[in-house]
């Protein structure tokens with residue numbers, strides 16, 4: 001016999017939602033203590049649903065549900081804290097975070113430390129987008145058990161030096177090199193160390209770390225491309241001669 | 257079920273309608289067969305013609321069997337006003353309850369990156385070309401006040417700004433007859449952000 005879990009007002013975010021049956025929604029939720037959960041919100045698409053304006057992505061929520069088997073049933077939803085309006089660009093970056101979570105973590109695998117990393121990243125998007133995204137990617141890899149070695153060479157244990165040049169071997173770590181070649185993944189020691197210290201201030205380390213993260217995540221994402229990346233690409237080709245805000249989205253878009 | 261293949265198939269097919277479960281599908285099927293065969297024949301014909309012939313207007317993208325829909329080809333409409341909405345149902349709603357005399361652009365959805373719905377699916381290239389033609393003097397954003405609807409509005413307004421077209425946004429907020437304490441935080445903060453001089 002399956003046991004029913006009742007969860008009450010758990011801090012959570014909606015990562016994505018799909019229409020379900022006639023008037024319901026299937027919510028993909030990321031919660032503090034239970035990790036990813038799939039919840040059915042019955043009647044949420046009906047004209048007079050009490051949940052209609054409540055159940056949205058990028059809103060801090062407190063959700064209650066009953067879970068029996070794989071999908072739960074939403075029993076309550078309340079706002080948690082102030083509603084922040086995200087400008088268009090941050091919505092796309094946050095959707096990128098959501099897509100990474102949906103693709104890389106499985107349902108009902110608790111990740112409380114990743115939950116707080118997600119909240120920090122969403123908060124920090126407005127101030128320093130690149131840094132917010134890269135640090136979340138780093139935490140995500142750690143949570144999955146694939147944390148990157150950043151401050152030591154993997155073969156001889158030598159500490160990474162600011163001035164050195166390193167080739168990064170995925171799933172192993174950095175190794176010092178005299179010069180770069182076009183086939184490898186090369187970074188300055190200073191880039192590795194700034195990621196290690198969680199501070200990505202300068203442009204060069206931002207670019208190098210982004211390449212490293214993209215390659216590292218690529219190992220686990222597999223061949224299927226990220227949809228948010230494709231949408232960012234389309235926006236960039238649309239806005240080739242658009243003003244600054246859109247033009248900066250891509251091709252050097254923060255989400256890759 | 258009932259020993260008839262055709263009836264079974266009819267009931268199954270009716271279930272594609274929103275709000276129709278197995279019970280009501282069965283009731284509809286028997287009703288048409290027992291009491292209203294003419295109505296059923298008309299329904300069948302209307303359905304098959306609409307499914308075959310209705311496409312999208314080449315100007316505003318709304319559903320239409322004409323290349324250019326009746327609204328877009330109506331020379332009484334003011335073509336310098338362009339209202340951007342998410343769905344054909346939104347056009348209906350605005351037509352029925354406002355005195356708007358301009359024309360529309362129907363996105364047929366909103367930005368939804370995780371579903372792969374981006375600028376191409378929303379026809380933003382078509383909208384950009386339309387704005388570049390200098391016919392439009394004011395673009396009115398009437399997307400839904402959801403996170404994705406707002407993001408869509410943001411990018412549409414960026415395109416309009418790049419083309420030098422004035423952009424306005426319909427007001428969102430406290431419903432008529434609503435009381436502040438019962439309104440959810442999102443709606444209330446929208447209403448507050450969009451406050452106006454009195």
Ligand SMILES: [Zn+2]
Nearest residue numbers: 313316325328
């Ligand atoms: Zn039209």
